Amino acid sequence: MIYSLNVLLVVVRVSLSGAILDVNYYKKSCPEVEDIISTIVRNATVYDRQVPARILRMFFHDCFLRGCDASVLLDSTPDHKAEKDGLANLSLAGYYVIDDAKTHLEQTCPGTVSCADILAIAARDSVVRSGGPSWKVLKGRKDGRISIAEDTKYLPTFYSNTSQLIQSFSEKGLSVKDLVALSGAHTLGFSHCESFEHRLRNFSSAHDTDPTLDPQFAAELKGKCAKPNTDPNAGEYLDSSSRVFDNNYYKRVVGGKGIFESDQTLMGDYRTRWRVETFAKFEGLFFIEFARAMVRLGNVGVVENGEVRANCRFVN
Numbered sequence: 001m002i003y004s005l006n007v008l009l010v011v012v013r014v015s016l017s018g019a020i021l022d023v024n025y026y027k028k029s030c031p032e033v034e035d036i037i038s039t040i041v042r043n044a045t046v047y048d049r050q051v052p053a054r055i056l057r058m059f060f061h062d063c064f065l066r067g068c069d070a071s072v073l074l075d076s077t078p079d080h081k082a083e084k085d086g087l088a089n090l091s092l093a094g095y096y097v098i099d100d101a102k103t104h105l106e107q108t109c110p111g112t113v114s115c116a117d118i119l120a121i122a123a124r125d126s127v128v129r130s131g132g133p134s135w136k137v138l139k140g141r142k143d144g145r146i147s148i149a150e151d152t153k154y155l156p157t158f159y160s161n162t163s164q165l166i167q168s169f170s171e172k173g174l175s176v177k178d179l180v181a182l183s184g185a186h187t188l189g190f191s192h193c194e195s196f197e198h199r200l201r202n203f204s205s206a207h208d209t210d211p212t213l214d215p216q217f218a219a220e221l222k223g224k225c226a227k228p229n230t231d232p233n234a235g236e237y238l239d240s241s242s243r244v245f246d247n248n249y250y251k252r253v254v255g256g257k258g259i260f261e262s263d264q265t266l267m268g269d270y271r272t273r274w275r276v277e278t279f280a281k282f283e284g285l286f287f288i289e290f291a292r293a294m295v296r297l298g299n300v301g302v303v304e305n306g307e308v309r310a311n312c313r314f315v316n
């Protein structure tokens with residue numbers, strides 16, 4: 001009940017801002033769209049269990065740069081580097097899953113479904129596949145024509161503090177509640193040492209190890225990220241149950257076991273700490289808030305006057 005009310009409010013807000021997203025956008029033009037995408041995501045996940053985490057992260061990066069316009073999917077050209085070749089692209093992968101969905105959709109309903117909508121639907125399916133909540137995906141986004149590698153410097157980083165994270169999310173129209181709920185996506189997936197090893201050695205003049213990190217956990221991470229000659233693929237799962245979408249991420253952050261400084265910092269600020277603690281206690285509440293926040297993330301900078309790409313890697 002609360003959920004459907006929220007969807008209604010979101011629809012109203014989106015139409016006031018000009019872009020018309022609609023749950024039933026493809027009802028006549030491509031009624032099979034959601035079935036086709038969910039089948040592709042399911043099959044891809046059977047072959048590679050990292051797929052859901054990859055698609056979920058890809059959606060976040062897409063929406064944070066130029067809005068949810070599939071700019072993250074465009075390939076670089078010989079004289080132009082696209083977002084996917086910018087900094088912070090580590091572990092962005094799984095583009096082939098979106099390509100597969102696009103190929104199938106072009107056969108069934110040619111020229112109809114945007115790559116931005118495919119990604120939004122696939123992100124939802126990735127969460128559902130992993131045991132998380134479901135929600136109705138608003139559709140009708142168009143694909144952008146611009147993707148710039150340097151833009152990735154505007155993404156929040158793994159060493160951002162809470163004020164910076166709140167600022168970064170608010171620039172996208174996302175609230176503190178959205179920030180804490182969406183951070184729960186780190187219940188899935190993996191991180192390379194690069195993204196957290198500054199916390200393990202020579203952290204600051206006063207502390208060799210980040211004092212907000214649980215000491216025993218810090219020792220484990222040091223073992224995984226041995227120096228020198230760190231294996232470039234070395235790292236740690238973001239959560240002990242990293243294939244399962246649950247609220248364990250919050251329990252870990254409460255216990256000083258958030259992998260990124262940007263996760264752990266949420267416990268150090270009164271605006272976010274109580275939300276982390278609440279989600280750690282009540283998984284059902286986290287699920288509701290995550291679903292709502294994903295709908296709001298999917299509304300960021302929606303493009304109306306773009307195109308429907310024939311191939312998600314290239315502009316038409």
Ligand code: HEM
Nearest residue numbers: 053054057060091156157158182185189190191192195262
């Ligand atoms: C709050 C700011 C955020 C920061 C600073 C951040 C940073 C990062 C970093 C550094 C990684 C690991 C990259 C690597 O070393 O391989 C990562 C992974 C991941 N992030 Fe975030 N993230 C943020 C928010 C989000 C949001 C909002 C989502 C989705 C809704 C998300 C989903 C993911 C997922 C699923 C992974 C695992 C990817 C994989 O296993 O392939 N993150 N994030």
Ligand SMILES: *[C@@H]1O[C@H](CO)[C@@H](O)[C@H](O)[C@H]1NC(C)=O
Nearest residue numbers: 039040043044045047048100
């Ligand atoms: C399932 O996924 C695998 C691995 O990506 C791929 O080779 C295969 O063609 C897919 N099958 C279908 C029916 O999409």
Ligand SMILES: *[C@@H]1O[C@H](CO)[C@@H](O)[C@H](O)[C@H]1NC(C)=O
Nearest residue numbers: 084085086087089090091092
């Ligand atoms: C990430 O960007 C770097 C630097 O531009 C590029 O060399 C690399 O191929 C990219 N990695 C991935 C996985 O796209």
Ligand SMILES: *[C@@H]1O[C@H](CO)[C@@H](O)[C@H](O)[C@H]1NC(C)=O
Nearest residue numbers: 159160161162163164165269
């Ligand atoms: C967060 O980081 C910014 C930039 O480094 C800094 O100016 C600010 O003082 C920090 N805020 C807190 C609360 O640590």
Ligand SMILES: *[C@@H]1O[C@H](CO)[C@@H](O)[C@H](O)[C@H]1NC(C)=O
Nearest residue numbers: 201202203204205206207208
């Ligand atoms: C630790 O950091 C300080 C100050 O940044 C630097 O001078 C020193 O060389 C570093 N030590 C090691 C072992 O990296």
